[in-house]
Amino acid sequence: MSAGRYSCLLLPLCVSVLAHRQPGAPAASVPAADNSLVWGPGLEANIVLPVRFFYIQAVDGSGKNLTTSPGEKTFEVKIVSPSEPFTRIWIQVLDRQDGSFLVRYRMYATYTDLHIHVLLQDKHVAKSPFILKGPVYHEGCLCPQPVGSVWEAHMRCPQSFAQIDRDLSLYTTVDPDLNAQEIPQRFGQRQSLCHYTVKDNKVYVKTFGEHVGFRIFMDAILLSLTRKVRLPDVEFFVNLGDWPLEKRKPTEKLHPIFSWCGSNNTRDIVMPTYDLTESVLETMGRVSLDMMSVQANTGPPWAEKNATAFWRGRDSRQERLELVKLSRAHPDVIDAAFTNFFFFKHDESLYGPLVKHVSFFDFFKYKYQINIDGTVAAYRLPYLLAGDSVVFKQDSGYYEHFYKELRPWEHYIPVRADLGDLLEKIQWARDHDDEAKTIALAGQRFARSQLMGDRMEYFLTALFLL
Structure with a gap:
C-alpha cells in the first residue's frame, strides 16, 4: 500500500440576480x-x-x-x-x-x-x-x-495534514501482498471491506463481507480523483462499516485500514466521512444538505433565535435516551425528541412518541445545537458548525478527520460524555450570550474555511498521492 494526494470537482450554469436597494436603507x-x-x-x-x-x-x-x-x-x-x-x-x-x-x-x-x-x-x-x-x-x-505534483500546485494543496501525519506514522513500511492475504483473513468474515487497487489510473475493487453497498461512496471518490489527476499505483483496504477496526496496540502487528471514523482505541487511517464527501460530489445534484446550502439557511438573526437547546435524531446510543429524558424534565431548556426507533424499540413507550422529521435548516431557529454520538461520531457536526448557532458537543472517544483541529470553548461548548453538565452549560450560554455568540461564529468560520469541497479534495489528495 502507498499513500498519497487527491482532489475533487466543479460545476456551473447561468442565473441572473438584479441589484436593488432595500426600501429605507441608509x-x-x-x-x-x-x-x-x-x-x-x-x-x-x-x-x-x-x-x-x-x-x-x-x-x-x-x-x-x-x-x-x-x-x-x-x-x-x-x-x-x-x-x-x-x-x-x-x-x-x-x-x-x-x-x-x-x-x-x-x-x-x-x-x-x-x-x-x-x-x-x-x-x-x-x-x-x-x-x-x-x-x-x-x-x-x-x-x-x-503529474501529481503539478496538480497539487494548481490546487494549492497544504503541505501536510496533522491527522494524516498521525495516522500514517504507525505505518512506516507496508507489504501490499501480505496485507492482501492477512486483512481478509482477519476481518473479512465478520466485517465489510473493499480491497481497492489503482493500476495505470484505473480503479479495481474486490469486496469482502455481506453488507458492501456503501462502496458506492468510495467508488465515486476514487473515480472523481482519477478523472482529475493520474494517481500512483496503490493498494489499500477500506472499512465500509461504522466502527473503526484496528484495535491492536502500536507495538503489535498492525494492518492499515482506511475508515470514515476513528477512535481513541483504534489505529485506523481516517478519511472524510462518506456523508461529507458525497455532499461535495453531489452538491447542486441529488443532495439537499451540503456545506454550501447551509450557509444560505442559517435561520433568523442570533437575537431572534429560540434560546432552547435543540436535538432530533434516532435512538442509536444510550446517551440519546438520557437526553430525551432531560428534555422531558426541563422542556423550557431542551427540546429533544426521537424521529425514529431502531436500537431500543422495546423502550419506545418510555421515550416516545416519535415526532415528525424537521428540516435541517429549521434547526437553526434555535441558538443551541446539541451534537451527541450515534453508533459512532455524529456525522452532522460539519453542518451544525456551518450554521449560525452554537454547538454543544459531547466529549467522545470517536472522531472525524477534522476533530483534532477543533478547540473547546473556541469552536464549540464541550459537554461531558454522560451529559451530566449539559444543563449547567446551557445556563452558562444563556447567562453569557455575547460569549456564546462568539463561539458560534468561530465554529462557523472554521466550517466555512476548513470543511468545504476544496479542503475535502486537498485531504484526499494527501492520502492518495503521497
Missing part, C-alpha cells in the same frame, strides 16, 4: 461596485471541483463591509464562453445574510475559456469580468493531469 448600507470584493477558488481554471465556488463581499462607498444582507438579488452573475453560443452551466448566488454571498456553479461541459461577470446594477464588481483561460474542465471530464 446610503452607507448600499453596496458599491468598485469597493465590493470578489475572490475564491472558482475564479481559477485549474482548481477543478464538482461544484466550483467563489465569494462576494458587499462593501459600501466608504469602504465598510456590510454585515447584514443588502438583498438576495443584489448581485447578478453570468458565466459565458466567447467560443460557444450557449454554456451549460448552472449558477446559484447564495445570500449568507451577513453582507457576503457564496456563488456556486456546476459545469456540464468543458470550455476553452470562461468569462465570469459579477454585476451590481449592470456595473462590473471589483475586477469583473474574471477570465478563466482554458481548458476549463467539468467534473465528468476524463482529463487527468499526468
Whole structure:
C-alpha cells in the first residue's frame, strides 16, 4: 500500500440576480461596485471541483463591509464562453445574510475559456469580468493531469495534514501482498471491506463481507480523483462499516485500514466521512444538505433565535435516551425528541412518541445545537458548525478527520460524555450570550474555511498521492 494526494470537482450554469436597494436603507448600507470584493477558488481554471465556488463581499462607498444582507438579488452573475453560443452551466448566488454571498456553479461541459461577470446594477464588481483561460474542465471530464505534483500546485494543496501525519506514522513500511492475504483473513468474515487497487489510473475493487453497498461512496471518490489527476499505483483496504477496526496496540502487528471514523482505541487511517464527501460530489445534484446550502439557511438573526437547546435524531446510543429524558424534565431548556426507533424499540413507550422529521435548516431557529454520538461520531457536526448557532458537543472517544483541529470553548461548548453538565452549560450560554455568540461564529468560520469541497479534495489528495 502507498499513500498519497487527491482532489475533487466543479460545476456551473447561468442565473441572473438584479441589484436593488432595500426600501429605507441608509446610503452607507448600499453596496458599491468598485469597493465590493470578489475572490475564491472558482475564479481559477485549474482548481477543478464538482461544484466550483467563489465569494462576494458587499462593501459600501466608504469602504465598510456590510454585515447584514443588502438583498438576495443584489448581485447578478453570468458565466459565458466567447467560443460557444450557449454554456451549460448552472449558477446559484447564495445570500449568507451577513453582507457576503457564496456563488456556486456546476459545469456540464468543458470550455476553452470562461468569462465570469459579477454585476451590481449592470456595473462590473471589483475586477469583473474574471477570465478563466482554458481548458476549463467539468467534473465528468476524463482529463487527468499526468503529474501529481503539478496538480497539487494548481490546487494549492497544504503541505501536510496533522491527522494524516498521525495516522500514517504507525505505518512506516507496508507489504501490499501480505496485507492482501492477512486483512481478509482477519476481518473479512465478520466485517465489510473493499480491497481497492489503482493500476495505470484505473480503479479495481474486490469486496469482502455481506453488507458492501456503501462502496458506492468510495467508488465515486476514487473515480472523481482519477478523472482529475493520474494517481500512483496503490493498494489499500477500506472499512465500509461504522466502527473503526484496528484495535491492536502500536507495538503489535498492525494492518492499515482506511475508515470514515476513528477512535481513541483504534489505529485506523481516517478519511472524510462518506456523508461529507458525497455532499461535495453531489452538491447542486441529488443532495439537499451540503456545506454550501447551509450557509444560505442559517435561520433568523442570533437575537431572534429560540434560546432552547435543540436535538432530533434516532435512538442509536444510550446517551440519546438520557437526553430525551432531560428534555422531558426541563422542556423550557431542551427540546429533544426521537424521529425514529431502531436500537431500543422495546423502550419506545418510555421515550416516545416519535415526532415528525424537521428540516435541517429549521434547526437553526434555535441558538443551541446539541451534537451527541450515534453508533459512532455524529456525522452532522460539519453542518451544525456551518450554521449560525452554537454547538454543544459531547466529549467522545470517536472522531472525524477534522476533530483534532477543533478547540473547546473556541469552536464549540464541550459537554461531558454522560451529559451530566449539559444543563449547567446551557445556563452558562444563556447567562453569557455575547460569549456564546462568539463561539458560534468561530465554529462557523472554521466550517466555512476548513470543511468545504476544496479542503475535502486537498485531504484526499494527501492520502492518495503521497
